[in-house]
Amino acid sequence: MSIMTSWSERCSVSARLLLAALLIVLLALPVAGWLLSHHYRSAAIHAFDARLEATLNVIIAGVTYDPLLQQLSYDRALGDPRFEHVYSGWYWQITDQGNHTLTSRSLWDQRLPVTESEAISARSVSGPRGQSLRVVERDIHLAPLASPLHVSVAAQEDALRDDIQQFQTVLWLGLLGLGVLLLSVLALQVHWGLAPLRRMNANLREVEQGRAAQLDTRLPGELAALAISMNAVLARDQRLIERGRHTAGNLAHALKTPLSVMRLLVRQLPKESRDNWEVELSRVDSAVRHHLARASAAGEGARLAPIELHETLSALISGLARLAQRRQLSLRQTWESDVYAHMDKQDIQELVGNLLDNALRWAEHDVHIAIQVNGQTLVISVSDDGPGMTPEECQAAVQRGKRLDEQRSGSGLGLAIVADLVTLYHGQLRLQRAGAGGLEVIVELPVVSQQ
Numbered sequence: 373m374s375i376m377t378s379w380s381e382r383c384s385v386s387a388r389l390l391l392a393a394l395l396i397v398l399l400a401l402p403v404a405g406w407l408l409s410h411h412y413r414s415a416a417i418h419a420f421d422a423r424l425e426a427t428l429n430v431i432i433a434g435v436t437y438d439p440l441l442q443q444l445s446y447d448r449a450l451g452d453p454r455f456e457h458v459y460s461g462w463y464w465q466i467t468d469q470g471n472h473t474l475t476s477r478s479l480w481d482q483r484l485p486v487t488e489s490e491a492i493s494a495r496s497v498s499g500p501r502g503q504s505l506r507v508v509e510r511d512i513h514l515a516p517l518a519s520p521l522h523v524s525v526a527a528q529e530d531a532l533r534d535d536i537q538q539f540q541t542v543l544w545l546g547l548l549g550l551g552v553l554l555l556s557v558l559a560l561q562v563h564w565g566l567a568p569l570r571r572m573n574a575n576l577r578e579v580e581q582g583r584a585a586q587l588d589t590r591l592p593g594e595l596a597a598l599a600i601s602m603n604a605v606l607a608r609d610q611r612l613i614e615r616g617r618h619t620a621g622n623l624a625h626a627l628k629t630p631l632s633v634m635r636l637l638v639r640q641l642p643k644e645s646r647d648n649w650e651v652e653l654s655r656v657d658s659a660v661r662h663h664l665a666r667a668s669a670a671g672e673g674a675r676l677a678p679i680e681l682h683e684t685l686s687a688l689i690s691g692l693a694r695l696a697q698r699r700q701l702s703l704r705q706t707w708e709s710d711v712y713a714h715m716d717k718q719d720i721q722e723l724v725g726n727l728l729d730n731a732l733r734w735a736e737h738d739v740h741i742a743i744q745v746n747g748q749t750l751v752i753s754v755s756d757d758g759p760g761m762t763p764e765e766c767q768a769a770v771q772r773g774k775r776l777d778e779q780r781s782g783s784g785l786g787l788a789i790v791a792d793l794v795t796l797y798h799g800q801l802r803l804q805r806a807g808a809g810g811l812e813v814i815v816e817l818p819v820v821s822q823q
Contacts, residue, residue, distance in 0.1 A: 393558040397551045405547045420532050421494045424508040428525045444472045461528030468519050484524045504529045678712040678821035692728050706742035712821040723793045727754040734758030752815040757808035766803035
């Protein structure tokens with residue numbers, strides 16, 4: 373049952389339609405072929421028997437009995453030379469099962485089996501030399517004989533069987549051709565009928581990859597209504613996302629001023645109280661920044677229009693490079709040219725900015741950022757020559773449920789925001805020992821656009 377259920381779930385609509393058509397053809401055509409074959413066989417045998425019956429009546433009309441000679445005679449020509457050739461397969465016989473018997477020349481010294489019957493009957497028997505014969509026979513009363521005469525006409529069944537076999541061969545070949553034609557026409561019909569669905573699917577992929585904002589509604593009536601409904605859902609979701617990000621930005625501005633005022637007020641407190649307040653205010657500020665950055669992230673990169681990374685990040689990295697220079701640090705860059713990614717500009721800037729900010733905080737002399745492409749995966753690597761983290765700390769930092777800002781004081785918030793963005797874009801985050809001895813953070817995101 374589970375195999376059938378799994379197959380039913382994976383089976384496409386076109387495969388279902390073609391399978392249904394195949395089953396109908398496999399059931400209907402053999403039944404139709406059997407009915408036609410049976411009807412033709414019955415009709416052919418009936419026509420053959422009717423022909424023999426007509427010959428039988430001619431023979432009955434020509435038979436006479438001579439009372440002087442006390443013998444039967446037949447004085448009419450049937451007009452068919454096959455009755456004159458020995459063992460030709462066409463025979464007639466008249467007998468009273470006693471002394472009186474007349475036969476066609478073709479029967480020679482053989483006799484046909486006799487079955488008494490008042491009415492005309494037809495049957496198949498074995499004749500001379502093992503021939504399969506079709507016999508039509510009946511009993512007649514001829515004066516002045518007291519006992520009835522039995523008159524039989526027989527013909528070889530080969531011609532009848534050949535005729536039936538030829539018809540059946542033509543019939544089944546015709547039905548096979550008809551089946552292939554029907555399946556071909558149905559396949560074309562399914563292909564043509566599902567074309568709007570394929571076009572709608574391609575349009576959905578364009579929306580998913582950010583190359584289109586809405587679905588094309590130039591479709592058949594049923595699908596057009598569906599596309600309109602889906603466009604309404606997409607528009608509503610986009611409005612909700614924009615509203616949420618706008619609200620997050622407003623909240624950030626609304627909280628910035630009260631926090632600044634509270635810091636000014638704290639500075640007026642005695643030193644023994646001021647330190648505790650400043651610690652708590654820093655925690656509040658960090659928590660607000662973290663959650664606002666997470667709430668304002670766009671995520672789900674496949675639905676975003678592709679952006680050129682060098683153009684998006686060059687100003688940010690240049691600014692951080694000047695900051696590094698003032699701190700007597702070197703910020704090196706390795707770029708792969710013309711990289712396009714399905715990401716929000718703010719998200720990629722937030723991600724790279726936090727990675728570099730963390731590296732610059734801990735570096736002693738050198739920071740290196742590398743942006744590369746591996747198929748459809750964007751690989752961002754940031755390394756420094758600072759104290760780094762042990763392999764155990766790196767492994768613990770990326771465990772599910774661990775907050776990266778809990779691992780080391782002063783470095784975790786940026787990495788926590790990076791981890792949230794990586795999760796939103798269905799990517800992977802790895803921490804390891806850098807070649808220069810510090811920490812290397814590697815981010816892999818499946819967002820590269822194939823231009």
